[in-house]
Amino acid sequence: MPTPSSEDKDELFLSCRYGDLEDVQEYIQKFGPESLSEIRDDNGNTILHMISGNGHTDLLKHLLPLVSPSLLSTSNNAGSTPLHWAALNSHLSIIKQLVLFPSGPGVDLIDIKNSAGHSPLAEAELAGWQEGAKWLVEVMNLEAVTEENGTEDVGETDTVDPNQDIQVEIEDADGQVAKMTISGSKNE
Numbered sequence: 001m002p003t004p005s006s007e008d009k010d011e012l013f014l015s016c017r018y019g020d021l022e023d024v025q026e027y028i029q030k031f032g033p034e035s036l037s038e039i040r041d042d043n044g045n046t047i048l049h050m051i052s053g054n055g056h057t058d059l060l061k062h063l064l065p066l067v068s069p070s071l072l073s074t075s076n077n078a079g080s081t082p083l084h085w086a087a088l089n090s091h092l093s094i095i096k097q098l099v100l101f102p103s104g105p106g107v108d109l110i111d112i113k114n115s116a117g118h119s120p121l122a123e124a125e126l127a128g129w130q131e132g133a134k135w136l137v138e139v140m141n142l143e144a145v146t147e148e149n150g151t152e153d154v155g156e157t158d159t160v161d162p163n164q165d166i167q168v169e170i171e172d173a174d175g176q177v178a179k180m181t182i183s184g185s186k187n188e
Contacts, residue, residue, distance in 0.1 A: 019056035053085035079114035
């Protein structure tokens, strides 16, 4: 297979930014998937940053199996991952794909902080995107958060009523506290 030129890589990058699946497929057919994980812009953004920030669900679904799983946690020059960009731009289907991708880092992506000290959860909160913040809280590793904050996990002898609402408070790196209620199932 031929080696892609700088121009070919730039065109692929733009195709990812604008969600042009056909152009991306043509690139892969011509050059193979090997170079996909190496392409960066001047700010250190990857193709996953472009796709995630612009909400291109179909393109992400097509490319995730073809790129290195480490690309999901790759930070740009500002320390932001593709998940930060998806959270900042309120793309729920994208954050779900990134976090739930079987070969990827999973929920650990939620704990990565950018240069401003913000996690993807903090970016969702700062953007006022409650739906995304709620989903991230529901799937994140709360055991690590509770150990970090010095509070106890529910032990074997403690009981939790599954119909009871649970209040969750999470403090981000800036000291801002997000409060959320996770509703129990109320089958009456």
